[in-house]
Amino acid sequence: MDGIREGNSTTRPPLLDGGNYGYWKSRMIAFLMSLDMRSWKAIISGWEHPTKKDEFGKVTRKSELKWMSEEDDATVGNSRALNTLFNVVDQNIFKLINTYKFAKAAWEILEVAYEGTSNIKMSRMQILTSHFKALKMEEDETIAEFIVRVLNIANELYTLGEKMSDSKLVRKVLRSLPSRFNIKITTIEEANDLSKMKLDELFGSLRTFELHLGDGESRRKIGLALTLVKEKLAKECKVSQNEDSLAKSMVLLTKKMMSEERRIMERQNLRRMVKESDAMSVKDEEDYSESNDEEVEMTLISITTINEEGVENLISQAPDQQATMSNESLNEAH
Secondary structure: OOOOOOOOOOOOOOOEOOOOHHHHHHHHHHHHHHHOHHHHHHHHOOOOOOEEEOOOOOEEEOOHHHOOHHHHHHHHHHHHHHHHHHOOEOHHHHHHHOOOOOHHHHHHHHHHHHHOOHHHHHHHHHHHHHHHHOOOOOOOOOHHHHHHHHHHHHHHHHHOOOOOOHHHHHHHHHHOOOHHHHHHHHHHHHHOOOOOOOHHHHHHHHHHHHHHHHHHHHHHHHHHHHHHHHHHHHHHHHHHHHHHHHHHHHHHHHHHHHHHHHHHHHHHHHHHHHHHHHHHHHHHHHHHHHHHHHHHHHHHHHHHHHHHHHHHHHHHHHHHHHHHHHHHHHHHHO
């Protein structure tokens, strides 16, 4: 909650910075009048140095020592007003009026600088009038904010010389409200004479109605917020359940993958063992074949040796057999 804000000082006038002339002018008029009416009269009527006519009828300035009380009062009013103007503008604006000795002249210089000449004033009034006609209250805008916008334009027009009546402002506000105020507009138009109604009365009535609307709208927003919260919680619960289900699925999938990986590894190990076994069998067969070959070769060598020995024996025995056969033949012949 915002803290309590303080109002402006009644003894210190506002500063003119170039962009707040309408606001500054209204407050300066009130401030100068609060000093004394002599200061304000110096602004609206001006001040001239007291004069006198000599014996020849020539007008000359009167010495300060010979001023009358009324002349003293007028001079004091001019001095106070001029000093005030010098102290309520920034340094750049001060350069516009620092050479003037009369408060009225300095005031008029500021009017021309920030309000313009009569032609410029007319142009600005036309622009402000068109802005006033185009005013519409926004859907997200409060009555207080809209009334401030209306009064800002009305005050700008007032500083340019055009005063808007309460009746005109009341009708403009009623025509510019959004549709949610239709019921209240009808009630106000039926119960009041708009030509006599004041803007502050309209503001109070609309403000009260807006507060009632705000209560209903607040309750509606609270209900909507609760609904949204419930939907969000339901979605989060569903998401949580989905996440739990997904986590379980991931666990099962991981287990399946690990089981499949084990089966694949077992198959690979089995294949490797089979290959190793086959390799060992082939090697054994090769060793066996080689040993058989060696045995056959040794047998063949033995057989060959035996055959060779038999042949030699036969050869060695052949002469003896021939001799025997010859002897037998001779004996038979005898």
